[in-house]
Amino acid sequence: MSDSSHGVGGLSFDTSKRALPAEAGVAIALVLIVVAFELLGRLLMHDSFLFNTRENVPGIFNQARLQIIILQVSIIGIIAIGVTQVIITGGIDLSSGSIVGMTAMIAMSFAQVGQVNGMDNTRAVFFDRGWVDLPVIVPIVVGLVCGIAAGLINGLFIAYTRIPPFIATLGMMVSARGVAKWWTAGQPVSFPTESYAAIGAGMRPVIIFICLAILFHLILKYTVYGKHTYAIGSNEAAARMSGINVARHKVLVYTIAGLLAGIAAIVLSAKNLTAQAGMGMMYELDAIAMAVIGGISLSGGRGTILGTVLGALIFGVIISGFTFLRLDAYYQEMVKGAIIVGAVVLDQWRQSRSSTRS
Amino acid sequence: MASDLQTNISGATAHHSETVPGDVILRTEGLTKHYGGVHALVDCNFEIRKGEHVAIMGDNGAGKSTFVRQITAVEQRTSGKVWFNGEYVEFDGPLAAREAGIETVFQTLALADHLDVPDNLFLGRELRKFNLGPFSILDYKAMHKATRDGLEKTGVKIPNIRNTIQNMSGGQRQCVAIARTATFHSKLTIMDEPTAALGVQETAQVENIIRALKEQGEPLILISHNMRQVMDLCDRIVVWRRGRICANLRKEDTDGEDVVAYITGAKTQPEYDTAA
Numbered sequence: 001m002s003d004s005s006h007g008v009g010g011l012s013f014d015t016s017k018r019a020l021p022a023e024a025g026v027a028i029a030l031v032l033i034v035v036a037f038e039l040l041g042r043l044l045m046h047d048s049f050l051f052n053t054r055e056n057v058p059g060i061f062n063q064a065r066l067q068i069i070i071l072q073v074s075i076i077g078i079i080a081i082g083v084t085q086v087i088i089t090g091g092i093d094l095s096s097g098s099i100v101g102m103t104a105m106i107a108m109s110f111a112q113v114g115q116v117n118g119m120d121n122t123r124a125v126f127f128d129r130g131w132v133d134l135p136v137i138v139p140i141v142v143g144l145v146c147g148i149a150a151g152l153i154n155g156l157f158i159a160y161t162r163i164p165p166f167i168a169t170l171g172m173m174v175s176a177r178g179v180a181k182w183w184t185a186g187q188p189v190s191f192p193t194e195s196y197a198a199i200g201a202g203m204r205p206v207i208i209f210i211c212l213a214i215l216f217h218l219i220l221k222y223t224v225y226g227k228h229t230y231a232i233g234s235n236e237a238a239a240r241m242s243g244i245n246v247a248r249h250k251v252l253v254y255t256i257a258g259l260l261a262g263i264a265a266i267v268l269s270a271k272n273l274t275a276q277a278g279m280g281m282m283y284e285l286d287a288i289a290m291a292v293i294g295g296i297s298l299s300g301g302r303g304t305i306l307g308t309v310l311g312a313l314i315f316g317v318i319i320s321g322f323t324f325l326r327l328d329a330y331y332q333e334m335v336k337g338a339i340i341v342g343a344v345v346l347d348q349w350r351q352s353r354s355s356t357r358s
Numbered sequence: 359m360a361s362d363l364q365t366n367i368s369g370a371t372a373h374h375s376e377t378v379p380g381d382v383i384l385r386t387e388g389l390t391k392h393y394g395g396v397h398a399l400v401d402c403n404f405e406i407r408k409g410e411h412v413a414i415m416g417d418n419g420a421g422k423s424t425f426v427r428q429i430t431a432v433e434q435r436t437s438g439k440v441w442f443n444g445e446y447v448e449f450d451g452p453l454a455a456r457e458a459g460i461e462t463v464f465q466t467l468a469l470a471d472h473l474d475v476p477d478n479l480f481l482g483r484e485l486r487k488f489n490l491g492p493f494s495i496l497d498y499k500a501m502h503k504a505t506r507d508g509l510e511k512t513g514v515k516i517p518n519i520r521n522t523i524q525n526m527s528g529g530q531r532q533c534v535a536i537a538r539t540a541t542f543h544s545k546l547t548i549m550d551e552p553t554a555a556l557g558v559q560e561t562a563q564v565e566n567i568i569r570a571l572k573e574q575g576e577p578l579i580l581i582s583h584n585m586r587q588v589m590d591l592c593d594r595i596v597v598w599r600r601g602r603i604c605a606n607l608r609k610e611d612t613d614g615e616d617v618v619a620y621i622t623g624a625k626t627q628p629e630y631d632t633a634a
Contacts, residue, residue, distance in 0.1 A: 224484050225492040227473075231481055234470035241432060241468045242482030243453025252492060301472035 022295030022303065022350070026310040033314060037321035049324055065324070067203060069316040073290070074209035075271070077312040078264040080287040081216050082151075082257030084308045087291050088220075089253050090233040090300025091158065091165035095172035096261040096287055099150045100280025101180040103265035107143030108189040108275035110134055111196040121191050136195035143266040144259060150176055151258015155251035173284065181277040190274040200271025208267055212260065217305035229253060233300025289336070290315055293343040297351065314339070381407050382441070383546050383577050384429065384460075389438035391424055398424040400601045402438070406546070409575040411568070413588040416598030417621055422581050425598070426548055430462045431455040443545055453482055459545030463535045463552055475519040476505040479538050508541030511574075512567045529560025536567050539576075547571060548579045553587065565591060585614045597621055604630050 034050060041049040052062050079096045086093045112121050114132035121132065150172060157168040198204070220226035228249050231239040240246050264283075269275040294311025296303030318339070322332045384406050391399035399421045406412045414422050428435040429442075431449035440447050442458055449455040456462075469478045480501050486494040505519055514533040523531055532552055539547045549568075553561040568591050571578055582588050588595060589609060597605040597620040605620040605627045619625040 219493060222496055222498075223490075223492070224486065224494045224496060227477060227481075227484055227496060228492075230472060231470045231477075234472040235468070238468040238470050239481070241452055241464060243451060243456060244482045249492075301470065 022347075023307045023310060025346075026293065026295050026307055026314070030310055030314050030317065033317050033321070037317065037324065040321075040325060044325060047324075049321060065320060067206075069320045070206050070209075070313065071203065072319060073312040073316040074205040075264050075268045076283050076286045076315075077209045077290065077309065078205075078212055078267065079261050079283055080290040080308050080312060081212055081305055082260035083284070083287040084291045084294075084296050084303060084305055085216070085220070085229055085253050086165070086257050087288070087296050087298060088229050088233045088300060088303055089250060090236065091250070091254070092288070092298075093154070093169045093254065093257050094166065094284050095150065095154060095169040095176060096257065096264075097280040097283035097285075098173045098176035098180065099147055099258055099261040100265040100268060100283055101277060102150065102176040102183070103143050103146040103262045104269040104275040104279045105180045105183045105189060105277060106146050107139040107262075107266055108192060108269045109183065110142050111136070111139035111192040111269075112189065113191050113193050116191050122187070133193060136193060136199075139192075139196055140199075140266060143262050145262075147258045147260070147262015147265065148255055149258070151255040151261070152251065154258065155254030158254060159247035159250040177277070180279070184277070186277055188274055188276045192270065192273060197270050197273055200267050200269070205267045205271055208263070212263070213305050213309050220305060225249075225252070230301055233302075235301075286315070289340045289343075292340060292347070295343075295347070297347050298344065299351070311343075383408050383410075383443060384579075385441040386429065387439045387441075389425070389428055389440065390436045391428055391433065392436045397601050399428065399435075402603050404596060404603065406577055406579060408577055409572075410594065411572055411578045411580065411592045413592035413595045414579060414581045414598060415583070415588060415595055415617060415621055420598040420621075421601040422598050423550060424601075426462065426550055426579070426581065429455070430460055430548065456483070456542070459543075461539040461542055461544035461547050463532075463539070463547070463549040469523045469531060469535060471524040472522055474522050475509075475516060475534055475537075476501040478523060478534060479505050479508065479541050504541055505537075508537050511541075511570075512537050512539075513570055514563075514567065527560070529556050529563060532556060532560065532564055533567070536564065539571075544576070546577050546579070548581075550581045551583065552580075553582070553584065561587075585617065588617075589614065599623055599626075602630070606630075 037049040038051075041047050047053055048062065049065070050061060052059050057063075079100065083093050083096060110131065111134070112132050114121060154165075154169055154172050157163060157171075158165050161168075199208075220229060228239065228244050231242070231244060232246055232249060236246060261280075265280065268279065272279075290311040291303065291308045292298065292311070293314055294303065294307035294309070296307060296311075315336070318335060319332060322329070322335070382405050384404075386402055386404045389399060389402040389404070390397075402421075402425060404425070414425065416422050424433075427433045428438075429440060430452055431454060432452050442460065447458065449458065452462075470481060473481070476498070484494075485497040485500045485504070487497045488495045502519065509516055509519070512533075514537050516530070516533075523534065526534070532555075536549070536552065552568075553564050556564065565587065568578065568580070572591070578592075580588065580592055593609055595605075595607045595609065595612065595617055596603055597607070597617065599621065604623075605617075605625070607617065607620070607627075616625075620627075
């Protein structure tokens with residue numbers, strides 16, 4: 001178990017072999033992928049992936065492409081911030097995509113305008129004419145409460161019935177999707193107020209994503225909440241023996257994940273100007289994939305939000321890169337799958353290397 | 359279940375009466391724990407005074423670790439009374455026991471592998487800069503300083519306290535676990551087989567830490583199977599057998615063979631005779 005080469009009378013600690021943080025590896029991977037697309041672009045398309053090649057547009061970089069890369073991952077990225085925290089505690093959240101669908105439907109039904117082009121707007125089935133043109137705070141609060149409630153239910157089941165997170169959140173995944181369909185009997189909800197639509201306009205989803213990422217990166221690093229999140233994922237029994245209220249903390253973590261899914265739902269429906277029951281389908285898996293690619297260990301205790309953001313960027317670069325190379329979406333999915341498995345294999349390898357060293 | 363009446367009948371309280379109340383750091387009376395039908399701990403009367411190092415010995419399953427789990431409130435006792443530092447106590451959880459000043463090095467080390475040394479030392483009672491409930495800001499600077507002071511006090515040398523536990527050897531981990539006690543100025547330290555998994559040099563290191571605690575007058579309860587270690591480090595040996603205390607021996611009055619006789623059941627002290 002322990003190597004026998006300790007110095008006499010003291011305990012020598014091997015600090016020289018301390019591994020690079022996982023995020024450094026992810027950042028390097030991100031750079032390599034970008035470089036690969038740049039080279040392939042120059043070879044195959046006679047165009048640059050990253051740099052501006054048009055004379056009538058100012059700037060060194062291809063601004064439009066960079067914006068799209070981050071914009072298309074920012075909404076799932078918001079979900080991934082919550083999923084990351086769940087995974088750090090050693091859990092998993094399969095329900096976030098469905099929570100997005102449910103929350104988008106319910107929040108949007110409080111954000112509709114009364115009339116479109118002089119005609120009455122098609123109303124979500126539950127409300128009569130009075131419930132239109134509400135102040136933007138109403139759908140926002142409804143959406144946040146909706147996400148929090150779903151996350152809270154997840155957390156309570158996981159913490160107090162001790163059923164595996166996989167099962168609890170699988171149940172929520174199915175049920176929340178059911179609620180999303182039941183809310184309007186399957187009808188989409190459209191035409192939000194201008195102030196609601198403004199939430200998802202332009203690059204706002206990116207700004208919201210970055211702000212939340214910075215906020216939760218700092219929370220995980222500098223607060224008691226963060227420390228306990230890592231401790232539970234690292235050694236739940238030790239956390240309990242140290243007097244940490246593990247059950248209550250798990251409820252909090254899953255509730256925050258629900259809240260973030262709720263925020264993602266508001267941004268998504270505002271951006272799309274509509275909500276449909278099928279919204280957010282498979283988002284949970286993309287969010288988990290972003291976290292895993294970003295170096296979050298599925299066995300818990302390790303990873304940072306910065307890693308997840310880098311994982312999300314890798315996702316965005318791959319999607320944009322394939323579109324840029326004019327390759328079919330089928331190949332994107334195949335490669336995405338391979339990268340997810342590759343990231344987990346790498347994580348296992350890192351783990352086994354660090355445990356043989358101890 | 360185990361009332362005062364029973365305790366008095368057994369005669370085991372005889373030596374309690376000699377003690378000056380303020381001198382006793384921990385005292386249990388009739389401490390009992392049942393797991394369903396299993397009587398893991400029966401009617402245990404135990405005490406330890408300030409500055410004393412007491413060894414707890416006994417065969418596997420004799421109730422040693424169960425005893426520790428009751429006084430540290432990792433489990434709730436079935437019945438019995440506990441006094442700590444002159445006061446009757448009923449801790450509602452391990453954190454309450456730690457806050458009162460009982461510091462335990464558990465058999466399973468209770469360290470979080472992915473966290474570094476200060477994080478582990480302060481796990482569950484982090485120092486805070488601003489109190490915002492669960493989102494309180496951590497005071498890393500103060501925790502790092504207290505960690506270095508605690509390590510210095512115990513003589514544990516760790517060049518880089520930012521290193522995570524997973525990168526450390528068994529001995530190093532054990533030293534970190536023990537350093538927790540020094541950092542928090544505990545009133546009573548309990549160690550559950552601290553050297554069971556360690557090599558010769560690492561064991562020597564841990565024993566030096568225990569000697570340092572003795573010099574500083576810190577009371578210690580040491581659970582160990584190692585007779586040499588117990589004879590080296592402790593003033594008194596209390597032997598458990600089948601959930602009960604069967605002997606309370608001063609080191610000067612006994613030897614290894616004698617203790618083994620009590621552990622195996624060949625002998626029982628007369629005042630504990632009803633227990634066997």
